[in-house]
Amino acid sequence: MSYRSPALTISIRLDPETEDELRRRLDAQGEPLSRFVREAIREKLARNEAQDTHYALGESLFGRFQSGETDRSVRRKALIRERLHDRHRR
Numbered sequence: 001m002s003y004r005s006p007a008l009t010i011s012i013r014l015d016p017e018t019e020d021e022l023r024r025r026l027d028a029q030g031e032p033l034s035r036f037v038r039e040a041i042r043e044k045l046a047r048n049e050a051q052d053t054h055y056a057l058g059e060s061l062f063g064r065f066q067s068g069e070t071d072r073s074v075r076r077k078a079l080i081r082e083r084l085h086d087r088h089r090r
Contacts, residue, residue, distance in 0.1 A: 010037075022036075
């Protein structure tokens with residue numbers, strides 16, 4: 001059995017431009033502020049939940065620095081040996 005706390009009340013500060021834009025939108029749509037905020041929070045939570053996989057978090061980095069060598073991981077030991085050999089030759 002889980003304990004549910006009473007409804008959470010929050011207070012936020014908005015810059016004047018954001019507040020004006022929000023008030024205009026709410027007035028135009030006839031939507032209460034509390035419903036707008038609840039829906040915005042739900043959307044943000046759902047979006048973050050979908051992106052929280054390990055793959056999704058690193059996806060923008062995958063293949064970012066491609067060498068063009070498709071067998072690089074297979075030849076890693078040989079590549080290291082070559083680099084060490086080149087260093088010692090100098």
